[in-house]
Amino acid sequence: MLPDLQYSAIRYESFAQDILAPLAFPVHASLSLTWSRPKGLDRPSFASASKLKYAPCAIGTRWGPVWSTAWFRVRGKVPASMRGFPVGLRFSSGTEGTLWVNGEPVHGFDPYRDFALLIPRAKGGETIDCFVEAACNLPLGISTFWWDHPEQHARWKEENPGRVEVCELVAYDHDAWAIGQDFDSARRLMLALDASDPRAKEIDAGLRALHASIPAAAPRTALRTARKSLDQILLGSRRDADSTCNAVGHAHIDTAWLWPLVETR
Structure with missing residues (x-):
């Protein structure tokens, strides 16, 4: 049997893909x-x-x-x-x-x-x-x-x-796209944490409440409040647990051999 957080993550992933993602292209x-x-x-x-x-x-x-x-x-x-x-x-x-x-x-x-x-x-x-x-x-x-x-x-x-x-x-619709991305980011963060971590449980509770507040038949009507809820979920209640995210670019120059020489050149 899957742990509760994994069941939640599966449900949230379907919601993000089937309900939130299409809102980016109205x-x-x-x-x-x-x-x-x-x-x-x-x-x-x-x-x-x-x-x-x-x-x-x-x-x-x-x-x-x-x-x-x-x-x-x-x-x-x-x-x-x-x-x-x-x-x-x-x-x-x-x-x-x-x-x-x-x-x-x-x-x-x-x-x-x-x-x-x-x-x-x-x-x-x-x-x-x-x-x-x-x-x-x-x-x-x-x-x-x-x-x-x-x-x-x-x-x-x-x-x-x-x-x-x-x-x-x-x-x-960039705002709708961002909500979908942030919802899924919160889901992934929840999965990356230990199931016993209070932060994981806090994210799960927040996403569950947000999921319930967005009507599947008319999700766009709830986007404004969803944005505020997501900001709070990602921020969390513990300010001493803030994270720093660094975006670092890289190039797979070691994979040049995966292409024919004419492509690599």
């Missing part, structure tokens, strides 16, 4: 998606790729083989319903990718990062026309790890491991 709009496949393992420049012939591409399309490249073109217009919102592109080819806007690389995609901001504040009616250069590999070459889903392990042993998973225009 408006969705479809986009035109076409693609072009360079021959073999060719890696054309943007100037060359933008002149290739593009054909319609559907969500769910599988592609490969590993180390190959595909270019996607994304086009559409910002609907009036997104007026006043920050607007971005959600895109995933199931692999790594680079977003090109006006001929410049501006953002990276991978299986864990599928959102790129395009317009800080939309007026409605803006034209969207951008490209994604997708590489059929993962953040660490084509390696999968023990924590990856079994489906991902199986897919990356197949001939066409890439998969077009999403391509849509979305309005972005």
Whole structure:
């Protein structure tokens, strides 16, 4: 039998994924998606790729083989319903990718990062026309790890491991996104603590009360009070238990051998 805190964590994880996470993108709009496949393992420049012939591409399309490249073109217009919102592109080819806007690389995609901001504040009616250069590999070459889903392990042993998973225009609500992130951060902190730690029990009680206060059918109505509750949960009642968080960047230069030499260079 799982300890009580682990049962709580499972319930909170589902709530964060199914109820809170979708609030970050309150408006969705479809986009035109076409693609072009360079021959073999060719890696054309943007100037060359933008002149290739593009054909319609559907969500769910599988592609490969590993180390190959595909270019996607994304086009559409910002609907009036997104007026006043920050607007971005959600895109995933199931692999790594680079977003090109006006001929410049501006953002990276991978299986864990599928959102790129395009317009800080939309007026409605803006034209969207951008490209994604997708590489059929993962953040660490084509390696999968023990924590990856079994489906991902199986897919990356197949001939066409890439998969077009999403391509849509979305309005972005940063405050809602932050609440979802903080809720899940509190959940993870609770799990990292010993089950007997009073702080773990305090977080569990706070998240349980917050969970109960947010109606699943209309969660957006409770976001303002949720923000205040989350701040208190993360701050805690013991000021002598404050933590310091240091963000330290790093580069896995020791993993260069996981890519073909042409990629590493």
